[in-house]
Amino acid sequence: MTRLPLASWTTREDLARLVEALGTDNARYVGGAVRDTLFGKDIHDIDIATPLLPAEVIDRCRDAGIRTVPTGIDHGTVTAILPDGPVEITTLRQDVSTDGRRATVAFAKDWREDAARRDFTINALYAHPESLEISDYFDGLQDLEKGRVRFIGDAAERIREDHLRILRYFRFQARFGDALDDEAVAACRELAHTLKGLSRERVAMELLAILALPAPSPTIALMKELGVLEVILPESREREAESLHRLVQAERSEGIKPDPVRRLAALLPPIARIAESVAARLRLSRQQRARLVCAAERKETDAENPRTLAYYEGLEGARDRLLLQGASLSPLAGWEIPSLPLKGGEIVERGVGKGPQVAKILQAVERRWVDEDFPDRPRVLELLEQELAAR
Template identity: 75%
Template sequence: MTRLPDAAWTKRTDLAALVAALGADNTRYVGGAVRDTLLAKAIHDIDLATTLVPHAVIDRCKEAGIRTVPTGIDHGTVTAILPNGPVEITTLRRDVSTDGRRATVAFAEEWREDAARRDFTINALYAHPDTLEIDDYFGGLADLAERRVRFIGDARERIREDHLRILRYFRFQARFGDSPESEAISACSDLAHTLKGLSRERVAMELLGILALPDPRGSIALMAEHGVLEVILPEAREREQKVLAALVAHEAQLDLEGDPVRRLAALLPPIPSIAQAVAARLRLSRAQRARLSCAAERKDADAEAPRALAYAEGMECARDRLLIGGSDIAPLSGWDVPRLPLKGGEIVARGVGAGPEVARILQAVEARWVEEEFPDASRVAQLLEEELSARSPG
């Protein structure tokens, strides 16, 4: 019997108290925490599966003084709020009906039955919280060792249950796979059109998840090759894919963490109307829409002066445009966008009547100040003198 390696998270006292409240034999660690511990990767979330129904979970936690939140109680999920981080607890489930977008579930009693409704074998590994012994119902341990991402059972059936599993496959393949499995790829390609029936928010979440990976180039290329990318992002043609590949390489060269919104911008042509349409279609947040639109205004790399760009568009947009263009962002490091040390009232005080002329002078001084790379207040005063001296009489 394979055991989960000792890891710091398995020795958490707050987690032990939770397991004791629920009963060790009623619970199993499941999913990413088990998979990633076996791969010696960092653990971000801990999930528990349990034979207890949600109200029993809530009652037992309450008796033990553990606060819970019914985050997904209709689907069997309760979140325990622990000192060292929340833990999701989900009652064993089986699918009653599915339509590719949502599932109707019923509570189950057998661990294998719960495992059978999961997507990939490597995500269906269960570890006993006391013994750390692993239950593997579908060959997930072997697939993990072989770096193989494989659907549980028939790949097409799994995808018809939830169309989003197509995108999840490409995300997991990038993280945990070597050579793509032919059955999985074939199923994803044949059923790519079903992604059109999903909510745009779900598609955006998975697409940004893929783009957030350390290196999404292989997955994006694979999605393009098998007709998946054109369904969810038809704007990302071969040229845009090359722009993304160059951006990822540039980020790696600069030792920068990849940003999914910036990478999405790279996958779109530099046309603001297209960026706005894609942002609306994917139901992105207002801030994300603004970033895509600003990035789509990018020019040739040599035409973008880093600090002037940051002053005009903000630091975030400047970094996006410069990085997508393959430019150096060192001039922005440790630099704060300054404010022009001149106000309209100072111009009025020099005898210029309030109105358009004040704005014209202010804009002229500002333009020269930016061109000279933001000199200090004394130089701004000189620039103002020069502009005032150059005014036409009267």
Template identity: 75%
Template sequence: MTSLPQASWTKRDDLAQLIAALGADNARYVGGAVRDTLLGKDIHDIDLATPLLPAEVIDRCREAGIRTVPTGIDHGTITAVLPDGVVEITTLRRDVSTDGRRATVAFAQEWKEDASRRDFTINALYAHPETLEISDYFGGVEDLANGRVRFIGDARERIREDHLRILRYFRFQTRFGDDWDEEATDASRDLASTLKGLSRERVGWELLNLLALPDPSVTVFKMRELGVMQEVLPECTAREAEKLAELVRQERDHGVAPDGMRRLAALLPPVPTVAEAVSARLRLSRKQRERLACVARRDSKDGENPLALAYYEGTDCARDRVLLTRGDPAPLEGWEAPELPLKGGEIVERGVGKGPQVARILQAVEKRWVEERFPDRGRVMELLDQELASG
């Protein structure tokens, strides 16, 4: 039987206290923490499964002095607030009914019954908190070792239960897969139209998380081939998919970390109205919308003076635009926009009457100052003399 390797998180004192409160036989580590530890990756979230009902979980934690939050109590999830990080505890479940968007669940007592409702074999791995022995009901350990992302049971049935699993499949395939699973891709192609009925926020979240992975470009081409991308982002043509591949190469060449919003911009034509429409459809935040619109205003000259671009548009947008136009973003690293060493009052002191003329002169000086890459005050005063002399 496979066992979970010893990892720093499995030795946490606060986690041991939680396990003691629940009872070791009433708890199993499950999902991402088990999967990623088997792969030797860092983990970010710890999930526990338990046959205990939510009320009993709360009572046992209270008796042990552990604070809990009923974050998803209707679906059996309680969050334990521990000194070294929160842990989500979910009662074993089985599906009563599904409609592709949401599920009605009932609590269960069998670990395998809970495992059978999960999406992929590699996500249905349970580890005993003391022995660290892994319960693997569907061959997930072998799939993980072979780089195979496979649905539990019939792929079409699992997608009909939750249409978002199509996008989850492509995200997990990008992270963990080597070869495409034919059953999964066929089912994704045949049921791609079901994605239209999903919440746009859920689609946007999945899409951005997929795009933030190290290299999603091959996946995006595959999604287009299967007709999946056309359902969630019809603006992404073959040309835009190639733009994403170019961007990934640019990021690697210049040592720039992946960014989902930058990659989303690459998948759209550089047209502000298109960016606005996509932002509204995916229910992006105001900050995300502004960034996408800014990147959509890019042109081929953006790489000529990246600092000037950053001065007017901000560093994030400038970096995106420079990379997307095959420029070098290195000058932007660690750079902070300086303040123009000239005030309107100084122009008034030179004999210019207060009003729009002062603003015009100030803007003209600032424009030349930026074009000359932010020279010192002495040069700024020369620029002011020239503006005053010409006007």
């Protein structure tokens, strides 16, 4: 009998109150919290499975003074709002029909039936909230111990139910896998083309999640080898895949936190219009799009004047471009972007009429100020006098 190790989240008082409201026999911890605790990783989300229908979950929580939000009521999910963080409660389910993009589900009463509809064996582990005894219906514990990510049942069939499972396989393989599962790899290769039918948002979410992992390069290389990367990111070429590896090494040497948008830029050629196209296709946010395009505009000369680059592109954009080229970030360490110590009104006070001429003089002074590595105000006033004299 295997039990879930004690962890800070398993002893939460608010969680115990929620379990009491649902009834001990009506609640099991499931999925990521169980898997990651066994693997010794940090826990971010807690999920509870229950045979209770959503309406009864809501009623029981209300009677216990626990507020709920029907975050996915059509699929049986209710979120309990607790002092130490929200907890998702989902009614046991079984798939009625699937089309590769979405599933029609029916509520169920059997724990094994619910486990059978999940994707990987390591995600189908349930823990009793009091005894912490683990229910393992498909040898997920053994797979977790061996570092193997394995589909429940036939891999190709599970992918045909939901094509996104191809990308989920690579994400979990990067996190937990040591050895590849031959059946899973063959199914991903065979059905890679099915990813074309998925929404761009879902593809982007999984791709960025893979790129955010500590060491995604081997996984991206495997996706390329199997023809998966070509389907979701046809702009990527062999040289760009190698640049991701170099970027990861640069991030580590500089002590910089991994960033998926920066790493996505590494997979693309440094061409702004291509970055624009990819950002639009993946439906990235406006901020992500701007950052991806900025990274694509990188030049070899960026490393010559890192602070000038940061002044015009922002610190984040400058760091991205320098890291992508393997340049040092030391010139930016502890440095904050300064503001030009000169206002247009001061130029008007010196006899220049309001209008475009003021802006031109201000821009000329600013360019020289930047070129001289941002000197203090006395030097800026000297630059202003020189510009006024020249005009």
